[in-house]
Amino acid sequence: LLWTAPELLRDPDMRRKGTFKGDIYSFAIILQEVVVRGPPYCTSDLSAEEIIKKVKKPPPLCRPNIAPEMAPLVCIQFKTINKGKKTNIIDSMLRMLEQYSSNLEDLIRERTEELEIEKQKTEKLLSQMLPPSVAEALKTGGTVEPEYFDQVTIYFSDIVGFTTISALSEPIEVVDLLNDLYTLFDAVIGNHDVYKVETIGDAYMVASGLPKRNGNKHAAEIANMSLDILSSVGTFKMRHMPDIPLRIRIGLHTGRHLNIRELLQLYFQH
Structure with missing residues (x-):
């Protein structure tokens, strides 16, 4: 009964049911035990019966006393931190x-x-x-329908003696060579109405007339682009073989009824 709130001591029926306020009172008595590390009301000289009697019927008010010097440092710090809050x-x-x-x-x-x-x-x-129209269809989850083109011109080129150059070069030197050359080619084709299909090893493939039709201009676009590429290769220098001129072979072809899906299949095969 030492943990029981005064109003519950006075009302046995209420004590059996319990109350939230009564629980808080009991919890406070437990905290007092923790702080002083002793039983309830251990600082009092009264017996348990006398304490219960005084708690049940005040005045005077009977509550446990805790000296400030007995409170743990953490309690004092907590009180300071929360001062005014x-x-x-x-x-x-x-x-x-x-x-x-x-x-x-x-x-x-x-x-x-x-x-x-x-x-x-x-x-x-x-x-x-991929072509913009195909890429957009794939992004939106759509299907890429086969599309036919009446006239398309294809450009295809490779490096003359590439196998020999590769045998005399370190792997990273071959990578630098292809990167420098294709960067040059990419800059050239940006000035023409063409579409870069793929690079396969030392081979470079470009088309005109697809995926955007340009009437009868596809052959002229590829031809002019080829001349520009050939001219740019004339001044191209390999980093690790600056004294050896680089030569390329170029092939052009114009055909009818070229299916863009066939170009995509060719791409994915490589």
Whole structure:
């Protein structure tokens, strides 16, 4: 009964049911035991029966006494920190929820930005690999229908003696050679109405008249582009073999009823 609130001591029926306020009182008595490391009311000289009698029927008010010097340092610090603040468990829970929500929003924002960056990389790579109309259809989950072109001109070139050059070069030197050469080619074809189909080893394939039709201009576009590429190769220098001139072979072909799907199949096969 030493842990029982005064109003519950006075009303046996209420004591059997219990109350929230009575629980708080009992919890306070337990905290007193923790602080002083002793039984309830251990600082009093009264017996348990006398304490219960005084608690049940005040005045005078009978409560456990705790000397300030006996309180743990952590209690004193907690009181100092919260001086002038009205805090309770609900406020603490709300602060925790707000902090958790803020952290979650930051995490979602960070993941969304990362996802958007990866999406842009994928779309950029897709647009470089495939015609814009095909890339857009694939992004939206659509199907790529076969499309026929009456007249298309194809450009195909490779490096003369590439096998010998590769045998006399380090792997990284071959990579640098192809990267430098194809960067040069890419800059040239940007000035013409052509579409880069693929690079296969030292081979470079370009088409005009697809995926965007240009009437009868496809042959002229490829021919002019070929002359520009040939001219640019004349001044091209290999980094590791600057004194050896680079030569390329160029082939052109104009055909009827070329299916864009066949070009895509050719691409994916390589």
